[in-house]
Amino acid sequence: MNGRLLPSLALAAMFLVAACTRDSVDPPPAGHTARTPVDLAGPWYFPQMTVPANNPTTLEGIQLGRRLYYDPLLSTYGPMAGRSCSSCHSQELGFTVPTPPSNFLNVLPHVNLGWSTNFLWNGEVQGTLEDIMRFEVEEFFQVDVNLLRNHPEYPQLFQAALGTSSITQDDVGKALAQWFRSMISSNSRFDQYLRHEIALTPSELNGMTLYLTETGDCFHCHGIPLLTDNAFHNIGLDSVFTGSDQGRFLVTGNPMDMGAFKASTLRNIAQTAPYMHDGRFATLEEVVEHYNSGVKPSPSLDPIMTKPGKETGLNLSPQQKADLVAFLNTFTDQTFLTDTALASPF
Numbered sequence: 001m002n003g004r005l006l007p008s009l010a011l012a013a014m015f016l017v018a019a020c021t022r023d024s025v026d027p028p029p030a031g032h033t034a035r036t037p038v039d040l041a042g043p044w045y046f047p048q049m050t051v052p053a054n055n056p057t058t059l060e061g062i063q064l065g066r067r068l069y070y071d072p073l074l075s076t077y078g079p080m081a082g083r084s085c086s087s088c089h090s091q092e093l094g095f096t097v098p099t100p101p102s103n104f105l106n107v108l109p110h111v112n113l114g115w116s117t118n119f120l121w122n123g124e125v126q127g128t129l130e131d132i133m134r135f136e137v138e139e140f141f142q143v144d145v146n147l148l149r150n151h152p153e154y155p156q157l158f159q160a161a162l163g164t165s166s167i168t169q170d171d172v173g174k175a176l177a178q179w180f181r182s183m184i185s186s187n188s189r190f191d192q193y194l195r196h197e198i199a200l201t202p203s204e205l206n207g208m209t210l211y212l213t214e215t216g217d218c219f220h221c222h223g224i225p226l227l228t229d230n231a232f233h234n235i236g237l238d239s240v241f242t243g244s245d246q247g248r249f250l251v252t253g254n255p256m257d258m259g260a261f262k263a264s265t266l267r268n269i270a271q272t273a274p275y276m277h278d279g280r281f282a283t284l285e286e287v288v289e290h291y292n293s294g295v296k297p298s299p300s301l302d303p304i305m306t307k308p309g310k311e312t313g314l315n316l317s318p319q320q321k322a323d324l325v326a327f328l329n330t331f332t333d334q335t336f337l338t339d340t341a342l343a344s345p346f
């Protein structure tokens, strides 16, 4: 799918030395100075995570990133003043909020982004988590590092995490990137089913069959296990495109990208309403009805949406639609949504 993943295999092997899952992440003992490597592998059916050589994941780095994420000190200027990252990305809602903030697109969830290489709805930032964090820190929040340098605790925390107390915007981004890698959801009922730990109900199983076969066709863009193909598609929400609805076209200028957006992950999807880049659908039933009967034609429409036999939509029965929604609900991961290691440290 993409060449970036190849070097990560060698890198990930290096980090296997100190195996330690996020579940066992505890604060370092007092007086602790050496950095503690953390291996953030998902379950066996997850791909290897890409970790850049110049920012290996450590316990201290994750904890610093977590603190920065929840600290309003990070934003001091302009319209974001006094806001923490968490003010728009709330854990119990899969790190989203119930209403898109004014002048923004719908909030994207923070989950399993350690496996992502395309960021934001239109993929304006591509690369590693370090790349998107550079954007968040320098352009979106315009973080004032002097506030961190003069803070009673941060210099020491940066020293412990990154071996520097001079604190640049780049350092802030690196710590945040480490924290984001630790935001892993892999214990939904669907994961438990994949691991043969539980059974799904007949309705959920019917929904899974629809999802994973040509009948519902969801798997093409929301495949297992990440429930996103990490790519962009026009799924026929509109026929005419203006403003931010032009999506990926605004980044590439390619007419075939008109109206295309990042296929967002469906992990914890029951928690992250409203849906789509502009939050136009309030419920999963409305989303399914879009795929079933609402797809609008345009030259850049993804061919998957109008395959032979599907020209008028999926033609699902009311029971099939209900089963599909039941299956989408199995993506809810209560462990992730309530994990105290992901909650505010304040």
Ligand code: HEC
Binding pocket: 069, 074, 080, 083, 084, 085, 086, 087, 088, 089, 101, 104, 105, 106, 107, 108, 109, 113, 118, 119, 120, 121, 122, 132, 133, 136, 137, 141, 176
């Ligand atoms: C005012 C609300 C708000 C605040 C505060 C906020 N975000 Fe976001 N975040 C959003 C919205 C809206 C999007 C989707 C924007 C888009 O794609 O155009 C988003 C998207 C993201 C993404 C991309 C996710 C993906 O799947 O591509 C990342 C990463 C992210 N935010 C990190 C952060 C970090 C780090 C902070 C703090 C420095 C932060 N956000 C603060 C609203 C916010």
Ligand code: HEC
Binding pocket: 211, 216, 217, 218, 219, 220, 221, 222, 232, 233, 234, 235, 237, 260, 261, 262, 263, 264, 265, 266, 269, 272, 274, 275, 276, 277, 278, 284, 287, 288, 291, 302, 304, 305, 324
């Ligand atoms: C051709 C690729 C493709 C297929 C097939 C597809 N999706 Fe999507 N899906 C996307 C894209 C792209 C988005 C984001 C679109 C946007 O916001 O403009 C999306 C968004 C969603 C969302 C909202 C996500 C959010 O965070 O708001 C849900 C729910 C969803 N899809 C479910 C499904 C289901 C269920 C199916 C099968 C019936 C399906 N999708 C089939 C590409 C696809």
